Amino acid sequence: MINIVLVEPEIPQNTGNIVRTAAATGSVVHLVRPLGFDTSDKMLKRAGLDYWKDCEIHYWDSFTELQASYPDGKYYYFSTKAQKSHCCPQYGNNVFLVFGKETKGLPEQLIHDNYTNAVRIPMIADTRSLNLSNSVAIAVYEVLRQHNFEGLNFTGHLREFDD
Numbered sequence: 599m600i601n602i603v604l605v606e607p608e609i610p611q612n613t614g615n616i617v618r619t620a621a622a623t624g625s626v627v628h629l630v631r632p633l634g635f636d637t638s639d640k641m642l643k644r645a646g647l648d649y650w651k652d653c654e655i656h657y658w659d660s661f662t663e664l665q666a667s668y669p670d671g672k673y674y675y676f677s678t679k680a681q682k683s684h685c686c687p688q689y690g691n692n693v694f695l696v697f698g699k700e701t702k703g704l705p706e707q708l709i710h711d712n713y714t715n716a717v718r719i720p721m722i723a724d725t726r727s728l729n730l731s732n733s734v735a736i737a738v739y740e741v742l743r744q745h746n747f748e749g750l751n752f753t754g755h756l757r758e759f760d761d
Contacts, residue, residue: 608634
């Protein structure tokens with residue numbers, strides 16, 4: 599199972615897009631307060647289209663509260679401050695992909711305390727960051743790729759194309 603954790607997300611359209619990705623992949627979304635929007639917000643629902651009802655969403659008052667509820671989860675912290683690529687870990691089951699708010703990312707202390715599980719999505723130099731919903735999609739699909747897209751409607755082969 600893939601768990602997408604958004605720590606203090608600020609932009610409702612990003613969260614709506616992430617909910618749509620979660621619904622399409624069978625992932626679970628965890629929203630850690632405070633949120634920068636009301637979840638009944640019209641734009642949030644619009645960005646998530648009709649997928650909002652098809653996605654399992656949990657709300658938490660703190661990241662510590664979430665971790666206490668899932669002590670056996672394997673947490674990966676996405677940050678531009680990390681050195682390892684998001685493709686390096688061998689993602690097992692019960693993974694939690696943790697992302698920070700759009701304007702500041704994850705708290706530096708959280709990255710520092712979990713540096714061995716901190717990963718980044720490679721970008722060219724001097725690029726500040728990717729859009730949050732794009733980053734989540736990249737991360738989710740890397741986990742799915744490593745699991746051969748198990749549970750998804752995929753009948754192709756995972757091999758290189760012939761020339």
